[in-house]
Amino acid sequence: MNAPLIRYETPTPHVARIVLARADKYNAINPQMIFEVNDAFTRALYDDTVKVIILAADGKHFSAGHDIAETVEEYQARVQAEQHKVGHWSGFQEPGTHGWYAAEKDAYLETARRWRNISKPTICAVQGKCIAGALIFAFVCDIIIASKDALFSDPVVNFGVSGVEWLAHPWELGARKAKEFLFTADSWSADEAWRLGMVNHVVERANLEDFTLEMAKKIADKPAFALKLAKEAINKTLDIQGQANAIDAAFSLHHLCHSQNFRVFGWGMDPTNVPSLANIPKKPG
Template sequence: MTEPELVRYEQPAPGVARIVLARAEKHNSINPQMIFEVNDLFNRALADNGVKVIVLAADGRNFSAGHDIADTCEQYQAAVTASGRQVGHWSDFEAEGTAGWYAAEKEAYFETAKRWRNISKPTICAVQGKCIAGALIFAWVCDIIVASSDAVFSDPVMTFGMPGVEWFGHPWELGPRKAKEFLFTADAWNAEEAHRLGMVNHVVERDALEDFTLAMAKKIATKPAFALKLAKEAVNKTLDIQGQANAMDAAFYIHHLGHSQNFRVFGWGMDPTNVPSLATVPKKPG
């Protein structure tokens, strides 16, 4: 495995691995390279029998600004191909039209999220500052979320003509009515509101975030490894029996119906009408 450039691997305590998003100069915006580097480090932690808990954290003021939309669709698809990784079951990421774009997003956003959600070891996400759109995926796939008091969560993609991010955890994280409000308004909600709704486990002061999260990870790491794995699998399986897995699959199809409509009307996967900055993004024929 090559040394990652956009993420960092640490072992701050016995039994604990820490994966850190390290693209602070770009507010840890997410591109295929970062996604696959995070996946590589999850693999590293998973393969280390001495690691019992994995913390996902980020450098800088903000946890993540979400998807990096600076690249064209073709550049994004090429980056997924160039990564050389295979996480899910899709291929031909540079195919023309819907086929290539669907495959690239399926692999890099959806299949990686599904895999991280099901990693057998407990995971804790530490969130500070802004956690926007695609960054919600990174947080939601973790078992526990600890937020700093200045954390703000949002999924503003409705403004871009999309029904929500690729990993559609909204109804499960917020409940159906609050999920609809979150999506319809595209408002940003603070850590206390996220905690009130049950999306966040704990809210702590910013300067206490790392220590609090590590203390929780160390406490969990004192428990028997096999029992932790069984407990996580039991909870995840309960959600799957309730329909979460099938609902996520269906929502991903709906997500791409939104992309298809936007490509046909605007020549780009998102509606730029209300987002002037998108007007400069190179378009391609619908």
């Protein structure tokens, strides 16, 4: 059994904290971490003493994003062996686009959708770098609190991909800034993210944990049923405006990029602008 990659904590009454604990690998997201985070959300969801959930991370950086050395193929293997599924797809061991699409849809799109719709308020505390797939973890939370040293980026256009699997960027940044964010692959500071409305608060690094916990405690003082319905009302408003359908459409385009890269490069990403990708073991897609 592998050592756990997250911790589940209850730092104060009515608050659960899920902590990414793979700091030696910059909290890179692999299948084990996805399963463990999902299980932790489930634990907090069904514990009626918990009213607010914090998602945080150990170490200098929140997360380097997907561990592209192992993520998709490992997820295909583990989800089949462990029958540990989140969404409603199958065919994880099928060759070609079928298996790749099924694994990414379950691992990234459906987990993100589930976490976004968890009925309890969620707060993400971000320090250091929050790259690509790590944005999904932050975006699905209701509130984002960043330390002053936080940097946000989605550089996957460099890899020949249109954006990460849960492409909430236009809703978080506005359409024009979302385009700039993706087209340039630049890293944006916590202050810029706050200015654009993606981040709720920017605090000193040393105060991040305490500030986040104090906000969680303030929210936890409110009636649980009212909190759940307030969250549902706002999420439903976004869905009526088209967020859910837009994210589904963007996911399909994401996979069109993978298919193009398989045809041209024999792998799901384009290594032309990212030489380090050439060293990643390739498996048939």
